[in-house]
Amino acid sequence: MDLLQGTLDMLVLRTLVFGPLHGYGIAKAIRSASEEALDIEFGSLYPALKRLELKGWILSRWEISELNRRAKYYRLTPKGRKQLAEEHSKWAQFAGAIGRVMGPAPDGSEV
């Protein structure tokens, strides 16, 4: 499934609400949260992380992973949390609007 333009940032912020994760961890988390529907390529995820970092919505720090390996962990900043809340409500409005237009699925097989 392809992502809608601009939703990747929102997904990353949402994923980090549960706590710090490294880059690969974020990709895995999105995949499992979407029940394997969204497979984010690392090639697009990584620049998104750098973008969010530049905007000051997330922070990164070297930490030791549960498997005792060094990795860079990303966490939300207060600014990022605020941004997430904003995007969340915007998304809800958007999804609702699209939902109302589309309505229940017509059963096309009958026509």
Add this chain to the structure above:
Amino acid sequence: MTLWKRLKYLSPSYRQAQEREMREEMESLAAIAGRRELGNLTLAAENARAVWGWSWLAGIWGDVRYALRTLRRQPNFTAVATISLALGIGANAAIFGLMDAVLWRKLPVADPDRLVMLGTDSRSYFVYSGLAAHAGEVMESVIATTGSSPRRLDPGAGPQQGGVELVTGNYFTTLGVRAALGRAILPDDDRRSDPAPVALLSYDYWQRAFAGDRAAVGRSLRVEKARYTIVGVAPPGFFGLTVGEAPDVWLPMAMAGSVVPGPNPLDQRNYNSLFLLGRLRPGVSPQQAATALTPVDIQIELERNGPPATEAARRELYESRLELTPAARGMSFLEYRFAMPLRVVFWMVAAGLLLACVNVMSLQFARADERRRELTVRLAIGASRFRIVRQLLTESLVIALASGALGLAIRQPIAAGLTSLISAGQAPVRLDLRTNLAVLLFIVGISLGVALLSGLVPALRATRRDLQPALQQASRATTAAPVRRALGRAVTAAQLALSMVLIAAACLFAFSLHQLRQFDSGMNRRNLLVIDLDPADSGYQDAQAIDLNMRLRGRMLAVPGIAAVSFSQNGLFSGRNSDTRFEADGFHNRKPRAHIGVFDMVGPGFFTALGARLIAGRDFNERDDQSAPSAVIVNREFARRVFEDRNPVGQNLYLAEDETHYKPYRIIGVVQNVRNDVRRAQPLFYECQLQTRIEVMSTRFLVRTRQAPEAAISGLRAAIRAEDASLEIGRIDTADALLDSTLDTDRLMAALAWGFGVLAIVLAAVGIYGLLSYDVTRRTGEIGIRMALGAFQRDIMWLVLREVALLCAAGLTIGAVAALALARLVEGMVFGLKAGDPRVEAGAAVILAAVAVVAAWFPARRAARLDPMAALRNE
């Protein structure tokens, strides 16, 4: 905040740290997840760098490095392109700087837009005082200045000529100009009753005469006969108010009596030697101020010369209006002298730069041909066309900016050279030619323009997709040739057209100069010497000086080989004039200007020595002294204007002695027009020095020799020294040399036009040669077949030369039309022929056609001598 973070990425060390960090992070993730799982890490890193926002800069930097590498590999092309463009840019920047200084730049004073000049001519101190006293309503202040005139300066190391300007005490405060060192001249220095002998030096003079020594302030400086205390140094950019006339020293106006010889000019109501300027009050327009000041001006005129005598004069006075002209750019007399030459030189120089551009463009076409395989490969493996065009343009830009930098370096010498060329023989013109923002912007601007002009079309053509067959063709690219040829033809025709314009200009100016040199100036210039003497300087006053002149004349006549000797105050071609008000029998012109006559005071036998023919009456002789009736001789132009068709001999001329008194002079002769300015005949009359017992400031002797004049010079020097060894002998010139020195602008224009014209011809010839050589090589097979089928050598030659004939026809027609259109620009500058003279155009066309045929001859001959067998085997 984000901006700041981004800026940090500009620092190489920060960026390196980030790169390292990124690599580490990727390696750590690869260890956790495996490389396969993560996908293309190089792309991820590249996209992350794009987030930093400077990848475009990195791209440009890459382009620049690539361009430098490419250009280094082709040093010949790089050198030719850079040098020709640098010359063009440097010359254009020089002209731009000159035009800026002469025509456009505002004075470096406070709020120059509120400065106005009062009246169009110089006025007397009496007028200044009156206007200054009554202008308070509309003006903050009124100032007066004499402008810079040559005086004798002595800073302690012997006297030298220097420019001295007398200014009223409020001059510097009104202009808002503060001294760079010490203080400026203040109102308190300029007391009429008790003037302070103080001097302000110009920055330039301070550097020259005092080597920039700060201790110069407080020392004394001699100007003419009096000593002054130096109180300060003016700021470096301040050159006075007259463009091109930088004074060395400023003195308070009240010192005028000790600077100007003769009676104190400030006491003479009609001694019009001052320029009046004022600073308008904020919000007052020059028109409003003129309306307010006109009644004051009329009142002053009534006070100074009494009520007008006639009804006509009365009406004229009351209808006059004081003119106020904005003086934000200063008082520019240079504008009249230089505006035209500068504009014409500007166009010539611009055409030169355009030619250089076209040439670089054709070189770029050739390079693009050579690189087609490389470019096609790059296009084929997926580089975008935009990317390659950008890269090729970067090359042009590197060349253009390097040329711009070089041009900046050579700009100042070129500008200085041009200034001294234009002003040679006359008062030196001093301009502020330092590099300023406008000049820098101009250079950057034309460098960018040059890069686009010379690089864009070749870059676009080199990257066209339809050139891809080039990949398959290892040998000569015949399919691409027609386009290349059409472009080559267009470029060559453009070169020919530009050359045509420049050569036409060169022919025009050369012919004009020739006419000026040959022109009958009303005298015999052969074997005529002009000697400059200054008797007043050695203490001879009034009558003594005239007696001295007579004694010197006698001694010089005794020198072997001398045919005739006389003298005059203003001499020949010196640009010096004296004028006075006059009336004449039966002359009723109402215009006051028509009653101002230009005259010279000459010795006996003047016209004989000059070789000027008297149309009627007789020359002055030794008996025309104070006991004889006062006599004048008028020239033909004067006779025509004042006496129209009447015979002037025997009529009276009345010359103003002072404001109200006129003295009658009998006209004893009419002489043909002796021209001081070759371009126009000026009305003139002559008085005899034996009768005019007024101050003689300097004398110019005219000596007619029997043989070559140079041989007589040492004998004449000895004769002068024998009379009085203390007499300082100024210059000794031949009349021809003096005339030539008045023709500097004409000579300059001719020389410049030829310079650029020859350059243009050479470039056009190279272009034609290159184009046809390429053509012959490409058509070798065709020529071989033609010869095998029986074509003669002359048929083959015609095949090639026909190409040139077509090119010439196109290029010369366009060039002739352009030359005709531009001819209007130089209408006022040529003498003795019309600017669009068909003979000139025809001459230029013949020269160019001849050069084109010569350039085409070699490829044509090569084609004609081809061995048909070899040619066919080549295919």
